Amino acid sequence: MRSATGFVGFLLLIASSSCNEFVMHEGQMVESVYGTEGQVSWLECEVDVEENNLTVIWARDNQTLDTSTSRIRVQGAMLWFLSAEKGDSGMYTCRESLQSPVASQVFLSVSSKPCPQPSLFETVQQGTNMTLLCRQDEISQIALVNHIRWLKDCKPIDSITLVNIMPGDAGNYTCVISLTYEGRSYLASQSTWLEVKNDPPLQTPKVTYPKEDTIYIFPDQPANLTCIASLGYDEEIVTETISYWTVNNSFIDNYPELKKNTHSTIEIRDGMYYSASILSITVVQQEFFHVPFRCKFDNPVGTAHKDLWLKPIRTRVFQSCLIILAAPILAIIAVVCFSRCC
Known part of the structure; x- marks a missing residue:
């Protein structure tokens, strides 16, 4: 190493x-x-x-x-x-x-x-x-x-x-x-x-996805959290980079239901190596809302991380939003129908 x-x-x-x-x-x-x-x-x-x-x-x-x-x-x-x-x-x-x-x-x-x-x-x-x-x-x-x-x-x-x-x-x-x-x-x-x-110099990982910090999901539903980091152009750094997750500043080992649902993949785009770290949540429980899910990438050169926050989509709020968004559309449809009828 x-x-x-x-x-x-x-x-x-x-x-x-x-x-x-x-x-x-x-x-x-x-x-x-x-x-x-x-x-x-x-x-x-x-x-x-x-x-x-x-x-x-x-x-x-x-x-x-x-x-x-x-x-x-x-x-x-x-x-x-x-x-x-x-x-x-x-x-x-x-x-x-x-x-x-x-x-x-x-x-x-x-x-x-x-x-x-x-x-x-x-x-x-x-x-x-x-x-x-x-x-x-x-x-x-x-x-x-x-x-x-x-x-x-x-x-x-x-x-x-x-x-x-x-x-x-x-x-x-x-x-x-x-x-x-x-x-x-x-x-x-x-x-x-x-x-x-004269190999390409090793680089510090850099999280490239996601750009947003907040993810809105329905409670008691499954969710997939994905982080992608660029590792550089040197193939050697791939074997020397580790990725892992923490939940509310605790290692994911404290959450057996989550630990078994993590995996990572490596891909190459335009010569650049990328590591994707994926955390699958079978059921998003209340304890997972409003706490940081941190994906972290470490190698001998440096470290990078991204904090993701899960926020619930409330059913009533969601319905209200649909009604508010749908009202103008319904009004336009009504006007068009009225014009044709007349």
């Missing part, structure tokens, strides 16, 4: 929340991590070591890994290489104990290139803004972070804020962290590939 904040100021998170790179290994898709020779690299095991008080067991290419060296260490659920070597490349697995099933599989690839291949991928909308944020919380667990700099396509950039993103801003962004551990200085790098797309 895309968030509304993504169109105000998109954050490029060099973290696990990003879309990770995967490789095929023995018929399975496995997460891949790319490192640079001579720099710090780390892998993470998907276990809760704090809750279970565990010491994670790591293996490389199905052989238990020796983590007693000063260069390769285990810190919580993390496996650290201080610093990584080309020979460290391989398939790594972790588990809670020798008898436990494998909890995570990660493929580590270490190269001599100054900027590693992207392990993460981000997609942003053209014309939006973005701030680059570097992953450093995990490094802070064992080291002191001194300085952070950024590279685009392995060339230094001055600003970490991208304004009015255009296709030329796409590329490989590398975060380089300068850190100190046990009195020694290290570097750690991780790259993210940024893709720029």
Whole structure:
């Protein structure tokens, strides 16, 4: 699901929340991590070591890994290489104990290139803004972070804020962290590939029907209430928009006889997506008059609603109106008949 904040100021998170790179290994898709020779690299095991008080067991290419060296260490659920070597490349697995099933599989690839291949991928909308944020919380667990700099396509950039993103801003962004551990200085790098797309921007829903706020109906009769909202031109927003009704500021769940009679439909007109929300009332009871029926449309960009008020058509008033409206017509008919007769 895309968030509304993504169109105000998109954050490029060099973290696990990003879309990770995967490789095929023995018929399975496995997460891949790319490192640079001579720099710090780390892998993470998907276990809760704090809750279970565990010491994670790591293996490389199905052989238990020796983590007693000063260069390769285990810190919580993390496996650290201080610093990584080309020979460290391989398939790594972790588990809670020798008898436990494998909890995570990660493929580590270490190269001599100054900027590693992207392990993460981000997609942003053209014309939006973005701030680059570097992953450093995990490094802070064992080291002191001194300085952070950024590279685009392995060339230094001055600003970490991208304004009015255009296709030329796409590329490989590398975060380089300068850190100190046990009195020694290290570097750690991780790259993210940024893709720029030019989809129609997501829009806030807008109620287009009905225009009127008041609906006149006969008491104790059925009624259908319909609201239609425009959603925009992006198909993705359709699955991210929900519609619902409230009655007198209460969710419709409090009215079982109404809840089961709601449904919505989607249609396209001239490329624009519309959502129609329909509430069918089997019998309009007195409690439904003079209270707001609110149809509401929500998506990550915004919300829109329309309040509808039901007012009764009184039988006597209705009859009186018919008589008043019919009187002039009857008079005209009488005059015409009289003229013909004469």
